[in-house]
Amino acid sequence: LGAMVHALDVGGSAMPEASGFEAVLAGARKRWPDDDALLANIGEVLDSLHAHFSSPRKP
Numbered sequence: 001l002g003a004m005v006h007a008l009d010v011g012g013s014a015m016p017e018a019s020g021f022e023a024v025l026a027g028a029r030k031r032w033p034d035d036d037a038l039l040a041n042i043g044e045v046l047d048s049l050h051a052h053f054s055s056p057r058k059p
Helices: 002-010 018-031 035-054
Strands: none
Touching: 002 018, 018 035
16 A cells, blocks of 8 residues: 555556556545545545555465
C-alpha cells in the first residue's frame, strides 16, 4: 500500500493496482472536495486496501 501511494505521489514504477487506486482517489476527490471530508471518508477504503495487501497471497 505504501509503495502504491509513494509511486502516485512522487512518481516511479507503480504496481499494477496503482491505476485502480488512482481512479478511486479521483472519484473520492470529486465526491468530497473538502480535505477534511475526503480524509474522513476515504479512511474506510484505505483500511480495506490495507487488509487486502496485509493478508497472505495465494499462490
